[in-house]
Amino acid sequence: MRRHAIAVVVQTLQERVYPRITQPRVSPSPIDGVASIGEELLPIDEVRREEYVLWCAVAEWERADPPQHGSTIWKEQRALYRQCVAALRGYEPIRETNEAVLRPHHDHEVELWAALLHTFVDGLASQIVNTPGEVTAADAGRLLRQFLSVAAKPGPA
Numbered sequence: 001m002r003r004h005a006i007a008v009v010v011q012t013l014q015e016r017v018y019p020r021i022t023q024p025r026v027s028p029s030p031i032d033g034v035a036s037i038g039e040e041l042l043p044i045d046e047v048r049r050e051e052y053v054l055w056c057a058v059a060e061w062e063r064a065d066p067p068q069h070g071s072t073i074w075k076e077q078r079a080l081y082r083q084c085v086a087a088l089r090g091y092e093p094i095r096e097t098n099e100a101v102l103r104p105h106h107d108h109e110v111e112l113w114a115a116l117l118h119t120f121v122d123g124l125a126s127q128i129v130n131t132p133g134e135v136t137a138a139d140a141g142r143l144l145r146q147f148l149s150v151a152a153k154p155g156p157a
Contacts, residue, residue: 006058031152032145034148038144039144041077043128044137079102081117089109089152091110121144127140
């Protein structure tokens with residue numbers, strides 16, 4: 001029953017979030033474009049807070065009973081961040097199958113910064129929820145853009 005509940009919640013999240021993160025963006029800069037994608041995963045309004053609660057429920061269920069092949073929702077998030085960092089660093093987006101998107105990037109710095117971005121966005125989300133008033137939506141957006149401006153620069157992390 002738990003596996004079914006997880007599948008339903010994950011599908012619900014995909015149906016709600018995926019259209020927002022894949023919509024065409026007109027942004028003044030690549031950093032703003034990528035930040036607008038990252039902001040879709042931050043609990044900065046009622047809709048996103050509800051999605052964050054659902055995501056936390058999936059994480060808790062998976063912690064209690066880890067999936068045999070790892071967390072699908074985590075892998076999809078990492079793939080999203082990988083694509084974002086790759087775009088910031090001038091790589092063309094992967095337009096192949098989902099399986100191709102899930103594979104590690106050939107540039108090890110893209111992989112490193114994707115992991116850091118994933119951790120950073122998760123940390124911002126946690127702070128927004130767990131310390132209300134300390135990190136506002138505006139703060140989160142500003143911090144995310146500052147982080148991305150560093151991630152966009154080639155060179156050692």
